[in-house]
Every structure is written in structure tokens, then in C-alpha cells.
Amino acid sequence: MFVGWEGVGVASYLLINFWYTRIQANKSAMQAMLMNRIAAVDSLQLNLILDLYHIMLHLFY
Secondary structure, three states, rough: OOOHHHHHHHHHHHHHHOOOHHHHHHHHHHHHHHHHHHHHHHHHHHHHHHHHHHHHHHHHO
């Protein structure tokens, strides 16, 4: 799922930055890439927290 998310992020960047000679397109593409990176890191952190919770839940009960 994470690899798919990264693929969508790269495709989004490439589509937004299609008109690479326009400054606004470059800025928007970089902003989209930044938002995708933040979402990816948050997704990984949430997955880690839930996995640890699941392990602790079954370890002590």
C-alpha cells in the first residue's frame, strides 16, 4: 500500500509539473510533493503505533 501511495505522489507531481516552464506549476508541484511526504510519514507512524498496540494487547492478555 505504501508503494502505491508513493506512486500516486510521483504521478501527481509529474502531472502538476507538466508545464515546467511556469513558475506556479513548479511551486504547486513541490507543495503537492511535500504534502504527500507528510502524509506518507504520518501513515507509517500510525501503522507503527497500531502494530505496537496490537502486539502489547496480545502480549499481556
